Amino acid sequence: MTDSPWPDRFEMILRRHLPLLGNDPIDGDRLLTKLGLDSLAIVSVTVDIEDEFEVEFPDDYLNLQTFGTAGTLWAAVDLLSSHECGTERSDAPMIVDEGAAHN
Numbered sequence: 001m002t003d004s005p006w007p008d009r010f011e012m013i014l015r016r017h018l019p020l021l022g023n024d025p026i027d028g029d030r031l032l033t034k035l036g037l038d039s040l041a042i043v044s045v046t047v048d049i050e051d052e053f054e055v056e057f058p059d060d061y062l063n064l065q066t067f068g069t070a071g072t073l074w075a076a077v078d079l080l081s082s083h084e085c086g087t088e089r090s091d092a093p094m095i096v097d098e099g100a101a102h103n
Contacts (some may be wrong), residue, residue: 006074010049018037
């Protein structure tokens with residue numbers, strides 16, 4: 001589908017929940033709220049990702065920092081996937097909660 005740092009199935013999930021994206025490519029640094037992601041969509045994205053990638057978001061990941069951009073969201077999914085598989089990856093991105101996401 002795209003030449004992006006995440007799998008196509010992740011992008012398809014996001015596209016279903018970003019009404020303002022259209023056919024544009026997903027920029028990993030663009031705020032998802034600017035593309036129409038709201039609190040209800042975050043719940044839907046969470047459920048879809050958990051089902052598709054067989055991961056579970058801990059409560060402390062359910063924030064605008066994690067869901068701020070496609071890049072931060074994929075970093076969280078990738079990290080959770082490595083933990084679910086029972087492997088620790090030294091190259092896995094770390095999610096650091098530094099407060100609310102900024103515009």
